[in-house]
Amino acid sequence: MKSSVITFPGSNCDRDMDVALTKFGFKNKMVWHNDRELPKSDLIVLPGGFSYGDYLRCGSMASKSKIMNSVINFAKSGGLVMGICNGFQILVEAGLVPGVLLRNKYLQFICKNVHVKVDNKENTFFKNLDKKVLEFHIAHNEGNYFCTNDQLKEIEDNNQIAIYYCDQNGNTNDQINPNGSIKNIAGIFNKEKNVLGMMPHPERMIDESLSGEDGSIFFKNLLNNIK
Amino acid sequence: MSVNEKIAIEHGLKSDEYKKICKLLKRIPNITELGIFSAMWNEHCSYKSSRIHLKKLHTKGKKVIQGPGENAGVIDIEDGDAIVFKIESHNHPSFIEPYQGAATGVGGIMRDVFTMGARPIANLNSIHFGSTQNKKTKNLLRGVVHGIGGYGNCMGVPTIAGQTSFDRSYNGNILVNAMTLGLVKKDKIFYSKAAGLNKPVIYVGSKTGRDGIHGASMASASFDEKIEEKKPTVQVGDPFTEKLLLEACLELMSGDSIIAIQDMGAAGLTSSSIEMASKGNLGIEINLNKVPCRETKMTPYEIMLSESQERMLIVLESGKEELAKKIFDKWNLDFAVIGKTTNTKNIELFFDNKQVANIPVNTLVENSPMYDRKWKKSKLPKKNKINKTIFKNLKIKDTLKKILSSPNVCSKEWIWQQYDHTVMGDTIQKPGGDSGVVRVHKTDKAIAATVDSSATYCWAHPLTGGKQVVCETWRNLISVGAKPIAVTNCLNFGSPEKEENMGEFVECVQGISEACKYLDYPVVSGNVSFYNETKDIGIKPTPTIGGVGLIKDYKKMITMDFKEIENIVLVIGKTEGHIDQSLLSRLILNENNGPPPEVNLFNEKNNGLTLLNLIEKNFIKSAHDVSLGGIITAISKMCIKGNKGIQFKKPKSLINEIEYFFAEDQGRYLIEINTKDFKEVSKILDKNSVHYDEIGTIIDKDMIIDQKTKLTIDELKSYNTNWLKSYMD
Numbered sequence: 001m002k003s004s005v006i007t008f009p010g011s012n013c014d015r016d017m018d019v020a021l022t023k024f025g026f027k028n029k030m031v032w033h034n035d036r037e038l039p040k041s042d043l044i045v046l047p048g049g050f051s052y053g054d055y056l057r058c059g060s061m062a063s064k065s066k067i068m069n070s071v072i073n074f075a076k077s078g079g080l081v082m083g084i085c086n087g088f089q090i091l092v093e094a095g096l097v098p099g100v101l102l103r104n105k106y107l108q109f110i111c112k113n114v115h116v117k118v119d120n121k122e123n124t125f126f127k128n129l130d131k132k133v134l135e136f137h138i139a140h141n142e143g144n145y146f147c148t149n150d151q152l153k154e155i156e157d158n159n160q161i162a163i164y165y166c167d168q169n170g171n172t173n174d175q176i177n178p179n180g181s182i183k184n185i186a187g188i189f190n191k192e193k194n195v196l197g198m199m200p201h202p203e204r205m206i207d208e209s210l211s212g213e214d215g216s217i218f219f220k221n222l223l224n225n226i227k
Numbered sequence: 228m229s230v231n232e233k234i235a236i237e238h239g240l241k242s243d244e245y246k247k248i249c250k251l252l253k254r255i256p257n258i259t260e261l262g263i264f265s266a267m268w269n270e271h272c273s274y275k276s277s278r279i280h281l282k283k284l285h286t287k288g289k290k291v292i293q294g295p296g297e298n299a300g301v302i303d304i305e306d307g308d309a310i311v312f313k314i315e316s317h318n319h320p321s322f323i324e325p326y327q328g329a330a331t332g333v334g335g336i337m338r339d340v341f342t343m344g345a346r347p348i349a350n351l352n353s354i355h356f357g358s359t360q361n362k363k364t365k366n367l368l369r370g371v372v373h374g375i376g377g378y379g380n381c382m383g384v385p386t387i388a389g390q391t392s393f394d395r396s397y398n399g400n401i402l403v404n405a406m407t408l409g410l411v412k413k414d415k416i417f418y419s420k421a422a423g424l425n426k427p428v429i430y431v432g433s434k435t436g437r438d439g440i441h442g443a444s445m446a447s448a449s450f451d452e453k454i455e456e457k458k459p460t461v462q463v464g465d466p467f468t469e470k471l472l473l474e475a476c477l478e479l480m481s482g483d484s485i486i487a488i489q490d491m492g493a494a495g496l497t498s499s500s501i502e503m504a505s506k507g508n509l510g511i512e513i514n515l516n517k518v519p520c521r522e523t524k525m526t527p528y529e530i531m532l533s534e535s536q537e538r539m540l541i542v543l544e545s546g547k548e549e550l551a552k553k554i555f556d557k558w559n560l561d562f563a564v565i566g567k568t569t570n571t572k573n574i575e576l577f578f579d580n581k582q583v584a585n586i587p588v589n590t591l592v593e594n595s596p597m598y599d600r601k602w603k604k605s606k607l608p609k610k611n612k613i614n615k616t617i618f619k620n621l622k623i624k625d626t627l628k629k630i631l632s633s634p635n636v637c638s639k640e641w642i643w644q645q646y647d648h649t650v651m652g653d654t655i656q657k658p659g660g661d662s663g664v665v666r667v668h669k670t671d672k673a674i675a676a677t678v679d680s681s682a683t684y685c686w687a688h689p690l691t692g693g694k695q696v697v698c699e700t701w702r703n704l705i706s707v708g709a710k711p712i713a714v715t716n717c718l719n720f721g722s723p724e725k726e727e728n729m730g731e732f733v734e735c736v737q738g739i740s741e742a743c744k745y746l747d748y749p750v751v752s753g754n755v756s757f758y759n760e761t762k763d764i765g766i767k768p769t770p771t772i773g774g775v776g777l778i779k780d781y782k783k784m785i786t787m788d789f790k791e792i793e794n795i796v797l798v799i800g801k802t803e804g805h806i807d808q809s810l811l812s813r814l815i816l817n818e819n820n821g822p823p824p825e826v827n828l829f830n831e832k833n834n835g836l837t838l839l840n841l842i843e844k845n846f847i848k849s850a851h852d853v854s855l856g857g858i859i860t861a862i863s864k865m866c867i868k869g870n871k872g873i874q875f876k877k878p879k880s881l882i883n884e885i886e887y888f889f890a891e892d893q894g895r896y897l898i899e900i901n902t903k904d905f906k907e908v909s910k911i912l913d914k915n916s917v918h919y920d921e922i923g924t925i926i927d928k929d930m931i932i933d934q935k936t937k938l939t940i941d942e943l944k945s946y947n948t949n950w951l952k953s954y955m956d
Contacts, residue, residue, distance in 0.1 A: 009467075009470075009471055009558065009559065010381070010470055010471070012381075012383020012470065015651070016651060048650075049383060050380075050467060050470070053381065053465070053467025053468075054381075054467075055467065108373075108644075108645050109377075109645045111643075111645070111646060112644055137649055139380070139647040139649060141380075203652065204649045209655045209666070210654070210655065211649055211654075
């Protein structure tokens with residue numbers, strides 16, 4: 001399976017994502033933001049980081065990069081696209097997934113392990129996943145998901161919420177919500193569910209010596225689903 | 228403007244120094260030249276008060292590839308790999324403007340490391356604030372933490388460990404010391420020594436603005452009530468540009484175009500160009516009209532003294548300009564050929580086709596002032612006679628509660644959760660342990676790093692304190708299973724013009740040197756920060772030591788959390804009951820006098836190396852060094868982290884129970900071993916003459932001290948974790 005990771009100026013999880021994808025069997029290529037063409041890929045990943053320094057709204061500059069036209073076309077034609085952290089912010093700014101990401105509720109960068117509940121398995125990203133709750137890692141300053149009531153209704157009607165922040169038993173409540181996201185939303189799909197944006201970093205949880213191993217479960221499952 | 232002595236003094240130079248400049252030049256300098264001299268001759272850049280003493284530091288060792296004198300130190304970690312590391316202070320700017328001061332401190336130290344060709348793989352910091360009652364403390368802490376995070380997080384370099392302390396002596400002068408480690412191949416290290424004539428001198432990175440002019444001079448003076456006016460001397464950081472600069476420099480470094488490279492840190496273009504010329508015994512010629520500027524009408528004086536961040540100066544191989552330019556264009560960074568190397572041994576500056584400065588390089592470097600300042604020897608204070616009945620009235624539970632929730636012992640999670648500590652995917656021990664540990668990417672090796680200081684001990688007796696700090700970092704490394712290799716030091720003191728402060732400096736340095744020599748743990752880099760003083764009140768002497776060690780097989784790394792019930796816990800090293808200067812003494816007994824705990828270097832080395840041997844043999848399940856707050860504080864942390872309890876065994880020691888639990892004797896560790904290994908472990912300890920006590924057995928929950936004294940793990944947790952969070956909310 002072929003994957004591509006886009007490097008924007010200021011991306012800093014691009015290498016980590018490359019390491020993770022390669023580890024689980026993807027043939028991965030790094031793609032420069034200024035390129036126009038995407039290599040032939042089964043999966044495109046927009047990695048975490050601070051694209052263009054995120055001095056403007058996070059992800060807004062990167063969403064206008066040259067390569068993004070190709071990414072948008074790829075997504076619209078049904079290709080799998082995943083945005084992690086800053087990548088999620090870029091997807092939002094590019095209009096590929098609904099909503100916006102605000103500054104964390106407590107106005108602080110947060111770096112820690114979190115649990116997420118996987119509710120929707122009728123999609124390529126989470127299909128056949130054995131577990132309902134995964135332990136992932138977050139590291140962000142602007143991950144507070146927000147959308148209008150109308151949007152929320154539409155998102156829920158279309159089953160677009162991918163993962164929720166929860167406790168280790170899968171309970172979602174305010175106390176466990178790390179950043180103030182509406183409905184504890186940690187990740188969201190587009191309508192067709194071929195585009196996934198999420199704040200947590202599965203690529204930081206890929207071996208037992210790191211913060212955890214649930215990232216491995218996610219990537220292995222993803223690879224099997226694409227095959 | 229014509230220069231005179233008054234203007235020179237306004238530049239921070241002394242009258243004698245101005246006369247020396249005139250004598251060296253055989254004429255009166257013009258204003259640009261005076262600016263250059265003031266920048267090169269201030270304390271921060273010239274080390275004029277400290278040089279003579281720093282020479283005494285122990286800096287040599289088998290693993291040292293580069294000692295002090297370069298952008299950073301370099302050590303060998305085998306297999307052709309090397310670690311580049313250094314710690315640096317950014318105290319003065321952080322007090323004036325905490326966010327930018329701390330941020331640019333982090334940016335500056337990372338630049339020092341990647342200037343040498345190394346990719347930064349870990350950041351650490353040691354930050355010190357005034358009393359928690361001081362009204363400025365909260366905002367300063369918040370600003371500094373945001374600044375450190377803001378820069379490091381954006382760069383994508385994990386912040387893996389640190390230290391935070393509060394003490395009244397920092398009320399008017401906080402300390403922000405930032406440390407970075409980078410990874411490089413041994414044969415791809417870059418240095419700042421220029422070589423060859425007529426080689427192009429290249430400016431890359433951000434444009435030059437008016438920010439930070441005289442920053443280094445500001446950092447070389449005490450504060451007074453006009454401190455607010457100094458805000459414009461604080462630089463403004465742009466981590467995004469630095470990230471681009473990092474990637475661009477490493478890309479250029481993968482080829483063979485660079486002869487020498489130097490970041491523009493303190494004293495900007497002035498010190499970078501002069502250092503490269505000086506090391507290469509060359510001259511350098513710069514056309515200041517070619518320097519990319521972000522503001523209009525900047526004068527030569529301003530261009531030379533600006534401390535705008537994220538800039539580098541490179542001496543390139545002739546003919547490689549196009550190739551280099553392409554790389555910097557790709558990363559959207561400025562690139563300009565601004566001059567060339569010459570054989571004049573002078574620095575010659577041109578602006579609007581006129582020569583605006585012409586100074587022999589050696590007058591700025593070798594001939595810079597060096598002072599052997601007067602210093603006062605300190606005496607070892609007399610031991611306090613503590614009435615033992617006081618101990619009888621102390622309840623262990625209450626005392627422990629106070630200590631665990633005290634500002635200097637409590638969990639610093641509120642701080643390190645704001646730092647990205649997992650980016651780069653190799654952090655295998657996060658902040659909150661004895662050392663931070665990162666794997667060497669795609670290998671079985673790991674690097675452990677820690678940063679520490681003990682201002683109270685140093686204040687009570689500088690010589691002992693200096694030794695103790697080195698030993699503390701040594702123990703932190705051993706506790707995670709790393710073989711200590713070398714250190715970097717950041718020497719924070721008051722005004723060197725006061726005999727007492729200078730004495731503290733001299734004796735701390737002596738202590739550091741003795742310990743480093745004995746432990747074969749050399750100093751490879753560092754910096755000195757004097758004048759941490761406001762309205763005549765100086766800080767406690769605070770030498771900060773950053774220690775680095777190697778774990779050959781990262782799977783053998785040790786953490787402090789208790790692992791398994793029924794395992795037994797031993798204390799390695801003898802507990803004599805030293806209470807003076809301990810947290811118990813200062814916090815509970817309100818007694819601030821007396822000597823710090825004695826440091827016995829033989830025991831320190833012997834205990835440490837024996838523990839490493841036990842770790843190597845897989846006997847150790849968890850380990851933690853005993854420091855502030857003594858044995859019971861250390862055990863509490865092991866319980867909290869492992870979510871397990873302990874049943875204490877009555878100590879055999881003859882001393883009082885309170886003394887046994889809270890004493891801060893040095894050279895001690897707590898270790899967890901399996902019962903079946905006890906015989907073998909005790910044999911090894913005995914054979915090496917290492918004293919040990921069996922202190923307890925790990926149980927499912929609760930810390931049971933005796934029949935009457937019991938604490939739940941949740942109690943311990945809430946004492947330890949809540950304080951800082953509620954203080955900051």
